[in-house]
Amino acid sequence: MKPSIEEIEFHGIAALRLNGPRGASAVVSKLGGQVLSWITPDGRERLFLSDKAVFDGSVAIRGGIPVCWPQFAELGDLPKHGFVRTRTWQAGAQRCGDDYALATLELSDDEATRTLWPHSFHLELTVMLEADRLDLELSVTNTGGAEFAFTGALHTYLRVVQVEDVTLEGLYGHDYRDAANGDVVIRDTGTHIAVEAEMDRVYRQVRRPQLLQAGNLSLATQSQGFHDVVVWNPWVDKCATMADMPADGWRHMLCVEAVAEQPVVVPAGEEWYGRQTLVAV
């Protein structure tokens, strides 16, 4: 079947389904401009979506690939992770070829966003699905008359069978801020990371791709424009405090996020791009 794109309802909300080559598919919700599902040709769902996720826009949808913007985490006075996760984006350009399907979602400032953050902007999230690969690009255009600065992330929730059994390679030799342990900055000296407790690490200036290995399944991630990588798992206790996570949710996810932790300055009229690529290998 040739790649195609259709408008669907997913958990009761408007979304686009990208049907890619060899049976690959992805679902992108208009709420949040958020990828919620990515299935590779082997039939496996690669993204975690919480069974208790809320789809009414009152809180961000827990799982998939939320867009955090114009603030990452609590690095400022805005709501945590900014405000675009709970806004409705508009469908933009769509294109399909023999080996890809591509869709763009767009969001601009309005009165409500300007009340929170007094700047004019236009965001485009472009999702390109190929057989074993998913590319996300966030473009930020400053449509106002003065420069602004933002932090942000593509907050990717990877689905894993059992997080205790996975390793993540590619972060050797990088400094990280350990947000789960008093924000101390540590240099990673291990060849890989294993998750054995709550983990909330901001790896800085990451230059290499990361490789998530889980038994005979591997997934590579790489980012451009976003210079930092966050590795996050809430583990048992924090997960238990999260209303939109099942008790065992922590076990089935690992966030490997493409992050801009240092403020990115966009002059008036200019554009910035950041990307994250996920490849099933």
Ligand SMILES: O=P(O)(O)OC[C@H]1O[C@@H](O)[C@H](O)[C@@H](O)[C@@H]1O
């Ligand atoms: O619950 P939220 O707002 O989606 O945030 C989830 C997590 O997102 C991660 O990016 C942060 O590093 C964590 O500190 C945070 O807890």
